[in-house]
Amino acid sequence: MANVIEEAKSGRASCRTCKKTIGKGELRLGVEVTNQFSDTPSMAWHHALCAAGKLPGELKEAMATYEGDIPNKLELEAAIADSLKKGKGKPGGFPYVDRAPTGRAKCMQCEEPIGKDTFRVAVEREIDTGSMVTRGAGYMHTKCAVANLENTGGSKDELVEGIRTHSRLAPDDLEVAIGEIEAGVA
Ligand SMILES: [Zn+2]
Numbered sequence: 569m570a571n572v573i574e575e576a577k578s579g580r581a582s583c584r585t586c587k588k589t590i591g592k593g594e595l596r597l598g599v600e601v602t603n604q605f606s607d608t609p610s611m612a613w614h615h616a617l618c619a620a621g622k623l624p625g626e627l628k629e630a631m632a633t634y635e636g637d638i639p640n641k642l643e644l645e646a647a648i649a650d651s652l653k654k655g656k657g658k659p660g661g662f663p664y665v666d667r668a669p670t671g672r673a674k675c676m677q678c679e680e681p682i683g684k685d686t687f688r689v690a691v692e693r694e695i696d697t698g699s700m701v702t703r704g705a706g707y708m709h710t711k712c713a714v715a716n717l718e719n720t721g722g723s724k725d726e727l728v729e730g731i732r733t734h735s736r737l738a739p740d741d742l743e744v745a746i747g748e749i750e751a752g753v754a
């Protein structure tokens with residue numbers, strides 16, 4: 569299950585960000601969490617505004633699909649943009665674009681190294697460890713992402729759409745990265 573936005577059904581839950589109670593009827597973001605003691609995931613709740621600061625990506629994603637009324641939508645959007653600009657939050661799914669933290673990773677597509685601090689596209693892939701197959705991130709140059717669709721299927725539009733949803737880059741950087749992807753050149 570994905571993250572959800574809803575009006576609090578009761579006033580019993582408290583916000584995981586500020587620890588204060590979330591009043592009945594207040595808009596809150598629920599993030600699914602698993603813990604080691606239980607097989608059933610539970611929801612961790614945050615005030616919408618607290619989530620904008622701490623979990624901007626998750627909130628942005630949930631707001632995109634929420635059909636109800638969001639009274640302070642503009643305020644939330646401004647807070648989300650602000651947090652993203654400060655580089656808060658972490659990617660919430662694949663595919664996404666971020667900046668390569670080192671120059672060591674090789675591109676899945678062309679097998680050349682991905683330069684430190686350049687944009688890279690992360691996609692989910694199966695990793696065969698020998699004893700088991702797990703899922704993890706694979707990285708590519710932005711210019712190689714479209715070429716790689718031949719292996720993974722999917723269209724360029726779907727790729728860009730996914731990247732817009734999941735990336736935690738500042739809006740300006742995101743447009744530059746998407747431009748590189750669409751051009752197929754770095
Ligand atoms: Zn809060």
Ligand SMILES: [Zn+2]
Nearest residue numbers: 675678709712
């Ligand atoms: Zn490449």
